[in-house]
Amino acid sequence: MQAGKPILYSYFRSSCSWRVRIALALKSIDYETVPINLIKDQGQQFSQEFQALNPMKQVPTLKIDGITISQSLAIIEFLEETRPTPRLLPQDPKKRAQVRMISDTIASGIQPLQNLSILKQVGQENQLTWAQKVIHTGFNALEQILRSTAGKYCVGDEVSMADLCLVPQVANAERFKVDLTPYPTISRINKTLLALEAFQVSHPCRQPDTPPELRA
Amino acid sequence: MQAGKPILYSYFRSSCSWRVRIALALKSIDYETVPINLIKDQGQQFSQEFQALNPMKQVPTLKIDGITISQSLAIIEFLEETRPTPRLLPQDPKKRAQVRMISDTIASGIQPLQNLSILKQVGQENQLTWAQKVIHTGFNALEQILRSTAGKYCVGDEVSMADLCLVPQVANAERFKVDLTPYPTISRINKTLLALEAFQVSHPCRQPDTPPELRA
Secondary structure, eight states, X not given: OOOOSOEEEEOTTOHHHHHHHHHHHXXXXXXXXXXXXXXXXXXXXXXXXXXXXXXXXXXXXXXXXTEEEESHHHHXXXXXXHSOSSOSSOSSHHHHHHHHHHHHHHHTTTGGGXXXXXXXXXXXXXXXXXXXXXXXXXXXXXXXXXXXXXSSSSXXXXXXXXXXXXXXXXXXXXXXXXXXXXXHHHHHXXXXXXXXXXXXXXXXGXXXXXXXXXXX | OOOOSOEEEEOTTOHHHHHHHHHHHHTTOOOEEEEOOSSGGGXXXXXXXXXXXXXXXXXXXXXXXXXXXXXXXXXXXXXXXXXXXXXXXXXXXXXXXHHHHHHHHHHHHTGGGGSHHHHHHHOGGGHHHHHHHXXXXXXXXXXXXXXXXXXXXXXXXXXXXXXXXXXXXXXXXXXXXXXXXXXXXXXXXXHHHXXXXXXXXXXXXXXXXXXXXXXX
């Protein structure tokens, strides 16, 4: 099987795609983007062609080393195991557990409950209230967790997978007009991370499929 | 810090708790169960005491080696790193990616959308339809993925973390009266796994907090 340059199926605004884009940027992995527009054409993720790559009909999906991987954290763990530098998981198993706990709190406990397909089912008039409630519940927990794990970043002073989950989730919170005042630790870490180049080049406002009016 | 015997905060019916119970059983780790009844006393997970352990107010939570870990997959990865035998992740990074992809498909893509707190918000009259729809969407994808990854179990012929996620999710599907006929691969693997001792001793019908009428 020809490996070639990795291909990331991504949507500029997808927070899960952003997680992977940050990992690729931090590890200096050159890749091509194939944009999958989740809204256009009634959702390009529902095409036969894309479903064959990812039966969950979600982004991101990464073709790399001759295989196709879906689920952002599974992708990041694969990148970590095959391209270990710079590392996104600490060496100490207890700290690794903290990183994964924070990552899963976002990836299983917050994001899925406020993603596009759920909001569609909730109905347009309830979307904002629903999303805000889900994010507040999650951020209350996260703020408390981070108070005991954080240094400069989510866990100590090294950028980790947890940070790759945090920043895109805060961006979602901002889109849903969540008041972030009650979350000073989350806000501080988010701001520090957004100053890093890998978080900037991977930002939704700078992707090949970012609409001109949202570019920055 | 005194480590002592690990303590698992668990609810007999929680599918995420079951995942961890299987891991503990497979790895022959002796532990104590502290039952957290998600329904009684308006939900024991909301007590101040439990919130201090797990700010997300969810089970499972594991106290082990002097730390407290929440999120079932983070717990299982920690057990895997600190108690590697028998392994729950294959050696080959590509197969590990498949295991994590399947695990995350369930842990982020299916279970959170049909768990107790979401069903409460959906309203009693819509619960069954909602849960069935979510599980059908997920199982359609999972069936397709497993057709290319499965051997005897989810990925090849070794029990892995993916199997620890599959069996409890199938049990949820059965509780919500999902017709499993369209999913022959899922059904076959589930049946094979349920014959293993670790899946039996960890089963919801055999926990310290299982009500007498549900015991088997």
